[in-house]
Amino acid sequence: MSVFLTxxxxxxxxxxxxxxxxxxxxxxxGLMDILNFAHGLFMTIGAYVAWDVAxxxxxxxxxxxxxxxxxxxxxxxGSLAAGLTEVFIIRPLYGRPISQILVTIGLDLAVVGLLxxxxxxxxxxxxxxxxxxxxxxxxxxxxxxxxxxxxxxxLVVLVVLEWFLRRSRYGIIIRAGVENRDxxxxxxxxxxxxxxxxxxxxxxxxxxxxxxxxxxxxGDLIAPTQGDSLLIxxxxxxxxxxxxxxxxxxxxxxxxxxxxxxxxxxxxSHSGMAEIGNLSVVLLLAIVLEWRPRGLFQxxx
Amino acid sequence: xxxxIKVSNLHVTIEGSHVLQGVSLDVPNGxxxxxxxxxxxxxxxxxxxxxxxxxxxxxxxxxGRDVRGWPTHRIVNLGVGYVPEDRDVFAGLTVEENLRLAExxxxxxxxxxxxxxxxxxxxxxxxxxxxxxGQQQMVSIARAMLNGWPLLLIDEPSKGLAPRLVSELAxxxxxxxxxxxVLLVEQNLAVVKRxxxxxxxxxxxxxxxxxxxxxxxxxxxxxxxxGVAGAS
Numbered sequence: 134m135s136v137f138l139t140x141x142x143x144x145x146x147x148x149x150x151x152x153x154x155x156x157x158x159x160x161x162x163g164l165m166d167i168l169n170f171a172h173g174l175f176m177t178i179g180a181y182v183a184w185d186v187a188x189x190x191x192x193x194x195x196x197x198x199x200x201x202x203x204x205x206x207x208x209x210x211g212s213l214a215a216g217l218t219e220v221f222i223i224r225p226l227y228g229r230p231i232s233q234i235l236v237t238i239g240l241d242l243a244v245v246g247l248l249x250x251x252x253x254x255x256x257x258x259x260x261x262x263x264x265x266x267x268x269x270x271x272x273x274x275x276x277x278x279x280x281x282x283x284x285x286x287x288l289v290v291l292v293v294l295e296w297f298l299r300r301s302r303y304g305i306i307i308r309a310g311v312e313n314r315d316x317x318x319x320x321x322x323x324x325x326x327x328x329x330x331x332x333x334x335x336x337x338x339x340x341x342x343x344x345x346x347x348x349x350x351x352g353d354l355i356a357p358t359q360g361d362s363l364l365i366x367x368x369x370x371x372x373x374x375x376x377x378x379x380x381x382x383x384x385x386x387x388x389x390x391x392x393x394x395x396x397x398x399x400x401x402s403h404s405g406m407a408e409i410g411n412l413s414v415v416l417l418l419a420i421v422l423e424w425r426p427r428g429l430f431q432x433x434x
Numbered sequence: 435x436x437x438x439i440k441v442s443n444l445h446v447t448i449e450g451s452h453v454l455q456g457v458s459l460d461v462p463n464g465x466x467x468x469x470x471x472x473x474x475x476x477x478x479x480x481x482x483x484x485x486x487x488x489x490x491x492x493x494x495x496x497x498g499r500d501v502r503g504w505p506t507h508r509i510v511n512l513g514v515g516y517v518p519e520d521r522d523v524f525a526g527l528t529v530e531e532n533l534r535l536a537e538x539x540x541x542x543x544x545x546x547x548x549x550x551x552x553x554x555x556x557x558x559x560x561x562x563x564x565x566x567x568g569q570q571q572m573v574s575i576a577r578a579m580l581n582g583w584p585l586l587l588i589d590e591p592s593k594g595l596a597p598r599l600v601s602e603l604a605x606x607x608x609x610x611x612x613x614x615x616v617l618l619v620e621q622n623l624a625v626v627k628r629x630x631x632x633x634x635x636x637x638x639x640x641x642x643x644x645x646x647x648x649x650x651x652x653x654x655x656x657x658x659x660x661g662v663a664g665a666s
Contacts, residue, residue: 305531309524315487316522320577321510321538 135273140394146280146349148390149287153342154367155374155382156294157215157335163311163377164331166230171218171237172339173364174244175211179340180259180347180355181248182210187260196262203259204286204344211340212333219332224325241361248357256354259347266353279349286345290338291383298379303330311377366393369414373421375428385429389414436498438463438585438615439484444492446476446483453479454490455639466607466616468626468647470660471636477619478519480636481587484617485509485516497585511538512585515578515614519589521570525563529554529573532562536577546613547576550606568599579610586610589619604628623650623660635659 154176161169183203190199222240226232265282268275298304306327310317318324339360346363347355370389374381397410421429439461446454453476461467469477483490486506494501501509510516524532533547533554548555551572557565562573571591578586591607592600604625610616611629620626626633627647635643642659649655 302534305527305535309527309531309535312524312526313522315506316518316524317535318506319485319487319510319516319518320536321507322535323505323507325505 135275136398138274139276140398141391142274142276142284143280144391144394145387146277146283146390147394148387149283150342150346150349150363151366151370151390152287152383152386153290153338153345154363155370155386156290156379157331157338158367159371159374159377159379159382160307160311160331161335162371164307164314165223165328167223167233167237168230168368169237169332169335170234170364171215171240172335172367173360173362174241175215175218175336175339175360176343176346176363177245177248177355177357177360178214178343179207179211179336180343180359181252181257182340183207183344184257184259184355192260196260200261200265204341207340207344208337209340211343212337215332215336215339216329218336219329223332224328245357245361252357254357256351256356259344259353259355261348261353265348277349283345283349286341287386290341291379294334294338294379297334303327307331366414369418373418373428375430378428378430381428381430389417392417436463437461437495438497439617440493440495441480441484442493444480444483444490444494446479446488446490448479448488453639454483456492457636457639457641459634459641459644461615461617462632463615465631466611466618466629467632467634468630469617469619469634469636470621470626472660473621475636476639477636478589481516481518481589481617481619484587485514513581513583515581515583515586517571517574517578517586517588517591519593519619521567521574523562523565523570523573523577526561528559528561529565530558532573533576533580536580539581542580543582544580546582547580550579550609551576567594568596568603571595571603575606575610579613582613584614586614586616588616590621591618592620592622592625600625623656626650 154172158169158172161167183206186206187199187203190202218240222236223233226236265279268277298308306317306322310324310327314324342363343360347353347359351359366389370382370385373389374385393410393414396413400406400409437460442458444454444457445452457476457480469480471477479488482488484494484496486501486504486509496509496512496514499512524535527535553569554572554576557569562570565573575591588607591603595603600622607629618629627650630647633645633647633650634641637659
């Protein structure tokens with residue numbers, strides 16, 4: 134029973150990170166009809182910026198302080214990369230969706246290549262506080278502290294994002310734009326600003342996801358291609374949840390995280406079954422699409 | 435005195451089909467100009483081209499400004515309210531949010547809007563998607579007039595409304611037209627004759643007739659230009 138609960142917890146933690154990665158993708162698609170293949174790059178850049186900042190500051194500041202700074206750096210790095218991508222690469226290609234897809238794929242390949250050239254293919258280690266590697270015990274159940282960090286980050290982002298979309302003026306513009314972009318500009322609003330804003334928000338969440346994935350599931354190690362493998366699952370989450378729906382992404386991220394975690398543990402240890410967790414997610418996608426072709430929460434932000 | 439709208443030789447091609455083939459028209463300041471024509475002759479496309487919502491070639495001046503190549507939001511901020519065909523309210527947003535989104539001036543005229551549509555005040559928290567067609571039309575008109583702008587483009591406001599609502603709507607539009615210049619696309623000839631001082635008839639992407647609404651009383655004129663029997 135305790136294994137079952139521990140798995141549930143780490144499945145939810147994994148789901149939180151998928152949510153961070155997927156919600157930005159979903160917003161960008163919902164508002165701009167862009168499948169942003171550079172989103173994995175934003176995750177990778179977030180993780181590298183965090184590593185760069187944390188390893189260049191004096192160790193005497195203490196690991197907890199450095200880790201908090203690293204989290205902030207990942208958010209800033211991801212949002213800056215995304216903002217620049219929107220303004221300089223996506224914007225000149227408005228109304229040309231195929232070109233946008235190709236250019237985001239190209240950007241990802243190019244920058245990942247640069248990172249491989251600059252840092253090598255060896256993983257880099259993010260300095261983390263000791264307690265992050267330890268586990269807390271609730272009765273017989275042992276829960277890794279890093280899972281708590283992922284869980285809290287996911288919850289905070291979900292609450293803030295919901296508040297922003299419901300209450301703020303730009304949130305209303307984004308929700309309206311997801312429904313009917315032309316009508317928003319016909320009310321005299323510059324939709325281009327909202328486009329840049331969703332990229333910045335999506336990039337911020339992606340950057341944080343990149344760092345947390347390394348810390349929670351990758352033994353504090355970052356690598357140039359990490360974001361790309363995370364991106365595949367983020368896309369699956371977005372499609373299961375319903376393109377453009379934040380709540381859909383949240384629910385789908387939890388389901389995918391749990392399914393992947395349980396199948397990995399219970400089936401993945403058999404010989405030749407190492408990839409069963411990934412396969413189960415793809416099967417889940419197929420089942421959901423067969424049942425609801427437009428995802429679980431189609432058309433509701 | 436400059437015209438509210440002055441268009442010459444406007445061409446629009448959408449997916450290979452040449453929808454507008456050199457439309458030229460002049461909407462004077464004040465009053466209601468009705469844009470008429472059979473289904474599919476390019477009335478809605480004309481309004482969209484004026485707002486930069488579809489790519490076009492030709493000259494478009496709105497309130498004396500040459501707006502060729504301007505993005506939609508910039509044209510609108512000259513002071514142009516738009517009530518699209520099918521209303522296009524944001525279904526997932528509340529009535530209040532729909533109106534809030536339309537605020538472009540420091541002092542939005544909620545008093546005017548609510549005196550015209552008291553129902554919208556009561557339904558402020560209701561999602562626009564759950565409103566009836568008539569109520570959605572109110573939201574759409576309210577959005578366009580909230581800023582007290584001098585020019586309104588209104589596309590088939592009576593479409594899909596019950597006959598009783600159509601006469602209420604005409605009354606509302608009569609009051610709206612006292613505050614702004616209106617370019618109205620409308621199929622209902624009774625509404626046109628009640629509101630418009632001028633009519634412009636489009637056919638096959640071109641202006642084929644301009645004149646006085648009373649000419650529509652002649653069934654031959656009505657049939658020739660609009661493909662309908664004259665409303666008498």
